Amino acid sequence: MFRINALVWIIQVPGRHETSSRRDREYEALPGVRETLEAIKSGAPVILVSGRAGTGKSRLIDYISRFGHGRQAVVAPTGVAALGLGATTVHSTFRIPIGGVCDARRPLPQLDAESLALLRGMSRLVIDEISMLRADHLDVVDARLRAARGSPLPFGGVQVIMVGDFLQLPPVTTESDRQRLSLLGYETPWAFSARVLARSAPRSVNLPRVLRQSDPAFISALSSIRDGSAGSLVIDALNDLCHGSHRDGVEPLVIVARRKDAERRNQAALERLIASPARPHHACIRASFAGTLAEERTGSALPVAPALHVAVGSRVMATRNDPAGRFANGSLGTVLDLEEETAGVTVLFDGKGDPCFVEPVEWTERRLTWDGAHERVVSRIVGTAKGLPLAPGHAITAHKAQGLTLDDVRLDLGGRVFEAGQLYVALSRARGIAGLSFASPLQPHDVLVDNAALAACRRDFARNWPWLHETAAPPGAAVVAAPQADSVSDCLFA
16 A cells, blocks of 8 residues: 655745735736636636746745645645745655656556545645656646546546746656657657646646846847747847856856766865865765655755765855845855854855854655644654755756856856756846856757747647737736735635
């Protein structure tokens, strides 16, 4: 019998999930947000919320999570994405095997009573980073829910809200996976090729307003990179502005194409620093793990690296938001001092006048179960991890950078762009053109877009977001009225 108690990371300090319980009526009236809440209120079975990088997709999920009822679950395809949301992974929640291809039409392993209760009690499922979820896995989610709830409806009648951007990074697949998926009848590995979506006709909503960048010309250039329409004029203009050295007085985070390149750069920077005439103090600060987190896992499956090698003068990057507001996820800084006894470090973050002491924080892994007496999803702690919320701050891959907002970023892809959306994700991390630089000029062949994803977006969503390339809000957005007390959102959050 399989057990389906979902895993979730929770940071044990005041943070994003301990925010004000008061609803934000102004936010609820924003274009795209209001339409999403209306779709939820109307009982739309499946809702697809899309948006370019930096349009507030994570904020929307967080808002629904904080004010939604206790019968909803939030999941993401990867551990990194789930960690950022305080969510669970799709695989752990629905017992999808890691690796290989699943045929949801074949009988699935039986679930135990507690697992069935969780799926039967759930009434809303929010899936983040839908672009990184494979079609066969989405069909398994559908099959699990239909079987558990005894319903032929898509997803067993559970309302599903999918959030993401199919023109960013795709699901991870091997050539063998793609061949197997094709044999099973899937046109593409993308979630939009799932059989369940062909039966459910998702309602599409777009978040049109880019919040990360403010320069209309830069936003327009990013949009053309995103959909592959960028011609030589756009590429040449970006190269003229960004190719060469970075702006003075700032050491940017370098985005590279492959993980081994990032690891090599971070290690080389540390070794150069340690070998310098200054001979700075350096140490290996280790994290501690207990319970389920003490089990053998790879570093990418843990909320914090088992060991962080740092020296005075090292560049580091924050991996979470500080509840006191001293730094944010993605903030870059320089180590000024180490305290091995407390496993803490003093860091001067870029743009901050005063250094701050960063000490280990605790993450907990929880399992979700169904509380039948109170008709809600509850959790219990099954594992803990304690370590510094910091990572080496010299280089990172585009995949790891997804979701970050950076004041200063340097691209060194070196002609190694190998995946659709990779260049767009890397470029769109920058707040503005002034903080962006290229180690080598961009080439037209760096602009990779998946034709199937582009066709799906144009076919299914064009009627909902014809302003794809525009920087302004959609037509009529300026006159959207703030919701009243008995408005759409009251039903959602009842």
